[in-house]
Amino acid sequence: MSKRNWAILVAVILVATFGWLLYGGLNKNVVFFLTPKELVAKGANGYDVPVRLGGMVVPGSVQWNEKTLDLRFRVTDDSDTVAVHSTGAPPQMFQPGMGVVVEGKYERAGVFQATNLMVKHSNEYHPPRPGEKPEEMYKTLMKGGAS
Amino acid sequence: MEASNWMYVISAYVITWVILLGYLAYTHTALRRSRAEYDRVTGRAPGEGDAV
Amino acid sequence: MAFHDDLRRVRAIAWKDLTTERRSKAGFNSVVALGVTILVLFGFALGPDAQALRDAAAGALWLAVLFAGVLAFNRSYQVELESGALDQLLQYPGPRWVIYVGKLIANSLFVGLMLVIVVAVGIALFQVRIPSAWPALIAVFALGAVGLVVLGTFYAAMASRSRAREVLLPLLLFPMLVPVLLAAISASKALLGGDLMHEAGAWVKLLAAYDLIFMVATLWAFEYVIEV
Amino acid sequence: MTTVAPTLEAPRAGRWTAFGVVSIALLVATQAFAFVSSPPDENMGQLEKILYVHVPAAWVMFVCFAIVLVYSLLFLWKGREEDDLVAAAAAEAGAVFNGLTLILGMIWGKPAWGVWWVWDARLTSTLVLFLVFVGYLALRAFVEDPQRRGQWSAAVGILGALNVPIVWMSVTWWRTLHQMPSSMQSMAKIYWLGMFANFGAMLLVMAYFIRRRYEAAAVARAAEHAAQAAALGGLD
Structure with missing residues (x-):
């Protein structure tokens, strides 16, 4: 040749x-994180093993206790929903409707205990619509407790 | 909150320019050294050759 | 007919390398001993928790094979460098890829045998439960070993003939091996854990694809590497 | 071992200097334009401004490694030493922009995601690409013979470039924390404009870097040749 x-x-x-x-x-x-549907589908195998869970924060589900630094919210993929408990202040872009990835363990009680909370940003970039101010939602979340 | 956001933005731009200008300076130093070496070897007086 | 001659040369080179290794068993034995030692060290580092050991077994096994393999690759050119036989080898007629394929075969057998021993020891030390999908696991180890040997043999052709042999081979080889190693580790890990996520298939595809890519590319590029 | 002295053409004084001044000035201008013209993003706020340095740096890195691939192939095909020197210059510039991309990504990741670093496919593969080309540059530093250095580093550069598709496709192949590439639809026009203007300007800066590094290497090679000729009592 x-x-x-x-x-x-x-x-x-x-x-x-x-x-x-x-x-x-x-x-x-090949996944960096599981969706709630996939985590629930693992059944008993999904409990008490370190995993990453990714999905959207359910609007209206966020409970933030400023004194104990407890953060509770639910994560959904429009099919299943998993309750998440995390401690410490969330990243500043954390807000209802935002994508998040949490690292931790899904406990048998049905609550995901997160040791690390990350925000997954979409590939959308837009200026705020008229009347909206950026970061206002975060401030209301952090100051007003439950939103 | 906003102040810390600006910190990230500003440090991103500062680092960009530190790296770009740093590398720029390095390219010029290296080029000047090569030219000096060339002039020395060929026996030409420094600066007589091609301008940088 | 010419192709037949090439195959004959391939066999001759592979045979020559293997004979050298067989005559001095010390080389092989010490490489295997190093692989097992690395496994033991990983065992210390990961602690006594049996579950933690089991979870980390795939990664530890592959890294032990990698570190021990690096020694084998440099060795495969060293004999010829010391005796000046490489120049003679290059004098022979025929294409250069013949030398590469011959060395690939010899190194595959060498690393393959080492891998079998190290993996067997690792399975015992890390208390790995053999999954029911063990044929797939063997296929993954074979594919991973092919990728390791292909890149190792290729980069050693340069590194073993340069000034900084010890540092240059890992520096060139390890980053390039990441696609292969990551796919092999992830696929082994998935299979050892029962592949609950159905991700092993994707990793095996990536592994096979990169094996093919690297094999073809190195076959082509070897000529330019060995001639100078 | 036959190596030809690089036939370095004498660049007209100031021609490339002017090019460099213009490209740097243009980058300052496009960054200022993007910085001032872009309104804060509805989620990111001001953080959106990192877009105009992080994304162009990543794209310029890809261009650099494409140049390494093309000139390495050219060198193996034609054997002209100039091509080898261009490939080496592009690899060095590529490593610089690769490092810049990683650092800027970390600075963006901390406020946007909440972490400096995650082991997801995009971040990991970008770091691996950086290490591959660090290896390329180390190889060049360790090998003196120009012919050997050229052929070896061409092989390493070509094989290294085979990793670029992994980095590029990582966000599509894997489910990662890093978002998918944005498109005209998913990004407001004004951000898109700022990003491309900065990419263009950074591309010119890259071209200037590569030219200057090539020139330095070519002059150094010419000096080596002259020294050899003088030592042999040659024509000089």
């Missing part, structure tokens, strides 16, 4: 393999 044909063959195989990976090879099967 000539040097040139050899190089072309190599290039074709590389492009084909990358193409296979890009289209249909991996379908987000």
Whole structure:
């Protein structure tokens, strides 16, 4: 095989393999976090093992106790909902309706005890609509207790 | 809250410029050194060659 | 016919390397001993908790194989460098990839045998429960070993002939191995835990794809590496 | 071992200096434009302004590694030493922008996500890419013979570039904390404009860096050749 044909063959195989990976090879099967539906579906295997849980904070579910630094809220993926308990002040972008990822353990009592709370931002960037002020929601959350 | 947000934004821009200008300075120093070496080896007086 | 000749040369080179190794068993024995030692050290670091050991077993096994393997890769060129035999090898007719494939085969057998021993010891030390999907686990270990040997043999061709052999091989090899190692560790871990998340399949796909990518790319690039 | 002295053309005095001054000034201008023109994001607030340095730096990093790939292939194909020096210059600039991307991402991650660092696929693969090209630069530092250095680092650069698709596709292949790439639909026009203006300006700065690093390496090689010629009692 000539040097040139050899190089072309190599290039074709590389492009084909990358193409296979890009289209249909991996379908987000590999996850950084579980959704509530997936965590619930694990059943007994999901309890008391360290996992990450990701989903949307259910609006109206957030309870923040400023004195004991207890934060309770529910996380949903529109299919299942899991109650989460975390301590300490949340990241400043934390708010109802926002995506979050929590690290911790799902206890048999049905509450996810989070040791770490992270905000998962969407890929949307927009200025606030008229009348809205950025971060106002966070302030109301942090000052007003339950929102 | 807002003040700390600005801290992050400002430090991001400061670090960007520290790294970019730092690397810029490094490229110029390295180029000047190479040219000096070239001039020394070829026996030309410094500065006689190509301007940086 | 020419291809047949190439295969004959491949076999000759693989045989030569393996014979050298067989004659001096000390090399193989010490590499295996190092792999087991690393496993023991991981055992100390991870503590006595049996469940913690079991969870970390996949990662510890692969890292032990990696660290021990690095020694094997540099060794595979050292014999020729010391005796100046590499120049002779390059004088022979035929394409350069023949040398690479021959060394790949020899290193695969060397690392494969080492892996079997280290994994067997690891399974005992870390109290790993063999899952029912053990054939898949063996396939994952085989695929991971292929990726390790392909990149290790390729980068050692450069590193073993450079000034900073000891540091350069890990520095070049370890980051490049991350796709392969991460996929192998994650797939082994998933399979050992019963694959509750159904993620092992995706990792095996990634592992197989990167094995193929690296194998083809190194086969092509080896000529440029060995000639100078 | 036949190596040709790099035929460095004498650049007209000030031509590249002017290019550098203009590109730096342009970057200052686009950053000021984006900073002033963009209203705070409804969730991010002012943090949205980090967009205009983090994302362009990441894109410029990808461009650098693409240049490494192309010039490494060119060098192996044609054997011109200049191509090797361009690839090396691009790899160094790529490592600089790669490091910048990582640092800016961490500065953004702390207030936006709540953590400096997570081991998700995007962050991890970007760090790995950085280490791959640190290895590339180390290899060059450890090998003296120019022909060997060129061919070896070309092979390492080409194989290293095979990791770029992982970084690029990581947010699509895996479910990560890092968000998916934004699109025209998911991002307000004014942010989009600021991002692209900054990318363009940073691209010019990158070009200037690569040119200057190439020039320094080429002059150094020419000096080595002249020294060799003088030692041999050559024509000089």
